[in-house]
Amino acid sequence: MKDRELPQPSILKQVIVLTLFKLLLNTCRRFVYPFAPVLSRALFVPLTAITSIIAASQFTSILGLFCGPVADRLGYRTMMRYGLAILCIGMLLCGLFPVYWIVFFGLLAVSLGKTIFDPAVQAFIGQNIPFQRRGRVIGFVEMSWAGSTLAGIPLLGLVIAESDLEVSFFLLSFLGFLGWVSINRLLPPDKKKSTGERRKTGLFLSLKQLMKNRHAAGMLGFGFWISIASDSLFVVYGVWFEQAFHVSLITLGFSTVAIGAAELCGESLTALFADRLGPKRAITLGLVLVIIFYFLLPFIGHTLPLAMAGMFLVFVAFEFSMVCSFSLSSELMPEARATMMAGFYATSGIGRMIGVLIGAVLWKAGGITAVAWTAGCLTALGLLSFIWGLYGWEHKESSRSGPR
Numbered sequence: 001m002k003d004r005e006l007p008q009p010s011i012l013k014q015v016i017v018l019t020l021f022k023l024l025l026n027t028c029r030r031f032v033y034p035f036a037p038v039l040s041r042a043l044f045v046p047l048t049a050i051t052s053i054i055a056a057s058q059f060t061s062i063l064g065l066f067c068g069p070v071a072d073r074l075g076y077r078t079m080m081r082y083g084l085a086i087l088c089i090g091m092l093l094c095g096l097f098p099v100y101w102i103v104f105f106g107l108l109a110v111s112l113g114k115t116i117f118d119p120a121v122q123a124f125i126g127q128n129i130p131f132q133r134r135g136r137v138i139g140f141v142e143m144s145w146a147g148s149t150l151a152g153i154p155l156l157g158l159v160i161a162e163s164d165l166e167v168s169f170f171l172l173s174f175l176g177f178l179g180w181v182s183i184n185r186l187l188p189p190d191k192k193k194s195t196g197e198r199r200k201t202g203l204f205l206s207l208k209q210l211m212k213n214r215h216a217a218g219m220l221g222f223g224f225w226i227s228i229a230s231d232s233l234f235v236v237y238g239v240w241f242e243q244a245f246h247v248s249l250i251t252l253g254f255s256t257v258a259i260g261a262a263e264l265c266g267e268s269l270t271a272l273f274a275d276r277l278g279p280k281r282a283i284t285l286g287l288v289l290v291i292i293f294y295f296l297l298p299f300i301g302h303t304l305p306l307a308m309a310g311m312f313l314v315f316v317a318f319e320f321s322m323v324c325s326f327s328l329s330s331e332l333m334p335e336a337r338a339t340m341m342a343g344f345y346a347t348s349g350i351g352r353m354i355g356v357l358i359g360a361v362l363w364k365a366g367g368i369t370a371v372a373w374t375a376g377c378l379t380a381l382g383l384l385s386f387i388w389g390l391y392g393w394e395h396k397e398s399s400r401s402g403p404r
Helices: 009-030 036-043 047-074 076-096 100-128 131-141 143-162 165-186 195-200 203-212 214-234 237-245 249-277 279-300 304-329 334-390 396-400
Strands: none
Touching: 009 076, 009 100, 009 131, 009 143, 009 165, 036 047, 036 100, 036 165, 047 076, 047 100, 047 334, 076 100, 076 165, 100 131, 100 334, 131 143, 131 249, 131 304, 143 165, 143 249, 203 214, 203 334, 214 279, 214 304, 214 334, 237 249, 237 304, 237 334, 249 279, 249 304, 279 304, 279 334, 304 334
């Protein structure tokens, strides 16, 4: 079967290139979290000023609602170049003018670059990789998320330790510039659209289709609810470990590496099993498992090793479900893939912001039990939204060849 053949070398090369570009963007976006104290000292501002940068960066995901339709109209490679160019400029500003407000807007620009880049990547994969093996490719590309924690950020830490913060900004800007220069040679040109196709991908028409499409609406709800659940736990787990087990900063740092390993496992499982199970079945299985793990977490988390094991299982199942959803989402609106993916990223980003806000409230109200059980209920809402939205949906080629 032609669709069961391995990707051609040119496609493999493109997938590797996209993974490296996403690794760069993810590292630039996530390094602020562990290095917040370093930034605070270097910029002579309190730590709360750095956390304000993190919070403001989350808002850029909402702008993806408008960037997605633009990508469908202008082309995916073009938008990827814009994303890398904005990254390059943002990091260059941070290096040239290391004062708080310049760094604030520079890092905000980096987040905007990622918001522009990510939907274009998923849409590009959806356009060029057959649906039957898309889960494998997306799972591989999304390993760049865990890779930023396990490799990108530690390497950046070495650069900062051996030189200073400004050098790291210049290095990241230079890497972004290399990506911007090379992407035209490494990826095929965007396909030109007819006048009729351009009309279908107009900004407001695309957003209107996104809201009216039941399948798309179900996926947006899915991403929204499970993101609230995940971040409400993520924002308090450090406090839980500190208060319940009196852990050191080194142990907390190790727990972050463990979560990165869990993300890598989830992405690897997606690459291995998403296409075999079929994305709908894989997402449902992942959500059921993460709900179970949320509800079990307060019972098994009485010792530090068991608590870390419980967190590991939660994040493996969550990451598996989330990455599998990228493969499915990229096929729900084939005429507007980037619009769909940008909408998914935007609603998930809003969910993450809400999760950060309610996590601390739930922790004060009832500790880890309140946080974990609420997360389980919110994930159940995500599962119901997914079932409602995707009921009756089948990929055309899959439905011809029988149920998956």
